[in-house]
Amino acid sequence: MVEAIPNMKAIHSRLFIPQFTLESGTTLYNVPVAYSTYGSLNAKRDNVIVICHGFSAGTQVMHWWNGMIGTHRALNPSKYFIICLNALGSPFGSASPLTAINEQPSLGPYGPAFPLATIRDDVRIHKQVLDRMDIDQIQCVIGGSMGGMAALEWAYLGAQKVRSFVSIAASARLGAWAISWNEVQRHCIASDPAYNNGHYDSHAPPIAGLMGARMAGLLTYRSRNSYEARFGRELAAYPTPRSSPCSTPESSAGSTDSEVLSEEMFDETPPFLTQTYIRYNAGKFCATFDANCYIALTHKLDTHDITRGRVGSTSRTPLADALGQLMQPGLVVGISSDILYPPQEQKDIAAGLRYGEYRVIVSDDGHDGFLLHTEELNSILMEFLDGVRDQSTILG
Ligand SMILES: CC(=O)SCCNC(=O)CCNC(=O)[C@H](O)C(C)(C)COP(=O)(O)OP(=O)(O)OC[C@H]1O[C@@H](n2cnc3c(N)ncnc32)[C@H](O)[C@@H]1OP(=O)(O)O
Numbered sequence: 016m017v018e019a020i021p022n023m024k025a026i027h028s029r030l031f032i033p034q035f036t037l038e039s040g041t042t043l044y045n046v047p048v049a050y051s052t053y054g055s056l057n058a059k060r061d062n063v064i065v066i067c068h069g070f071s072a073g074t075q076v077m078h079w080w081n082g083m084i085g086t087h088r089a090l091n092p093s094k095y096f097i098i099c100l101n102a103l104g105s106p107f108g109s110a111s112p113l114t115a116i117n118e119q120p121s122l123g124p125y126g127p128a129f130p131l132a133t134i135r136d137d138v139r140i141h142k143q144v145l146d147r148m149d150i151d152q153i154q155c156v157i158g159g160s161m162g163g164m165a166a167l168e169w170a171y172l173g174a175q176k177v178r179s180f181v182s183i184a185a186s187a188r189l190g191a192w193a194i195s196w197n198e199v200q201r202h203c204i205a206s207d208p209a210y211n212n213g214h215y216d217s218h219a220p221p222i223a224g225l226m227g228a229r230m231a232g233l234l235t236y237r238s239r240n241s242y243e244a245r246f247g248r249e250l251a252a253y254p255t256p257r258s259s260p261c262s263t264p265e266s267s268a269g270s271t272d273s274e275v276l277s278e279e280m281f282d283e284t285p286p287f288l289t290q291t292y293i294r295y296n297a298g299k300f301c302a303t304f305d306a307n308c309y310i311a312l313t314h315k316l317d318t319h320d321i322t323r324g325r326v327g328s329t330s331r332t333p334l335a336d337a338l339g340q341l342m343q344p345g346l347v348v349g350i351s352s353d354i355l356y357p358p359q360e361q362k363d364i365a366a367g368l369r370y371g372e373y374r375v376i377v378s379d380d381g382h383d384g385f386l387l388h389t390e391e392l393n394s395i396l397m398e399f400l401d402g403v404r405d406q407s408t409i410l411g
Pocket residue numbers: 071072073074075078079107288289290291292293295296383386387
């Protein structure tokens with residue numbers, strides 16, 4: 016349920032950047048960038064907060080961070096001009112495998128030929144959108160997961176342009192563990208014959224592969240304990256098993272449901288709640304996501320490394336050297352049970368920053384805690400934003 020905010024409505028737009036050269040060297044033309052805004056710019060055009068979205072979200076912050084945005088919330092549209100811009104490669108409006116090559120319909124969509132776009136590319140092209148709005152200073156850039164990685168990249172634009180940042184449940188550079196999970200997910204998609212090396216009919220996409228990828232992803236977003244507590248070995252109430260030699264009232268007397276399930280039924284019916292959960296949610300995801308976009312975004316994540324090009328190749332402490340270059344206050348938040356980007360990674364980021372603060376949300380919800388614990392996150396953010404504002408008032 017999306018909260019109705021008085022005197023405030025989201026504005027959704029798309030702007031076209033005439034020419035943009037990616038880090039890879041490929042130049043895109045007439046590049047769409049989708050974004051949503053909440054609130055209004057003040058006279059000095061400096062009350063700006065940039066929100067960076069995660070892997071599968073779009074720019075409509077109210078849809079996935081509802082608890083964070085509102086009149087008495089950290090993201091207060093009566094105070095701030097809040098903007099969320101869609102990452103390149105995502106299926107929600109910016110240039111991606113789904114959009115026409117250089118916006119020329121006659122050329123058809125990029126499909127698997129969409130070039131590698133990094134998080135740094137996102138920041139550079141999103142900055143161009145802000146430049147066109149005559150915005151030169153951002154109060155804070157805030158993001159979780161992939162968005163938290165983008166927040167770190169935004170900070171490298173400098174403390175005059177980006178006054179502070181908040182990076183939640185994110186890495187400074189993707190490690191072998193997270194890259195491998197991305198590879199597992201790409202493999203699921205590529206193994207689906209319908210994928211056809213990315214040249215599939217949009218009416219017959221590789222659903223099975225995409226579902227497999229999302230199922231694997233879903234597990235990395237939670238923790239063992241959260242699944243155990245939520246589902247345990249509970250059976251789904253539906254669908255009812257067709258028939259079974261073991262399921263007559265007589266034969267099942269004195270047995271639990273799970274004891275009377277035959278192997279055959281196990282294959283044909285999803286008896287455990289956890290199975291229906293991951294199947295349902297992966298299926299729901301497939302209704303709005305695209306397989307080539309999924310692959311493009313996982314490659315984007317793999318390239319993420321804040322040290323790239325910022326630290327000499329002989330550095331023995333590349334992470335600390337790169338983080339030490341950031342001069343603005345940075346809040347880094349971890350979720351205690353995050354197995355994808357474990358809290359030690361956020362602790363290390365905060366430790367490397369000159370003006371870093373580390374906070375942890377203690378929860379069994381895993382990586383998805385950044386979407387689920389909005390009350391706690393909201394308080395942490397409010398405190399940080401107030402502190403930064405007080406500092407700016409004192410320091411000018
Ligand atoms: C374009 C846009 O920007 S839209 C935003 C899309 N992206 C996002 O929201 C970000 C990603 N979101 C997510 O990963 C998840 O939604 C989270 C982490 C925020 C919440 O996940 P959960 O805690 O599992 O949410 P919830 O308890 O509502 O369950 C999710 C769904 O599974 C269903 N479900 C729960 N248990 C079961 C089960 N055992 N079997 C089948 N279905 C189940 C729920 O009914 C719910 O269905 P619904 O989405 O149709 O209402």
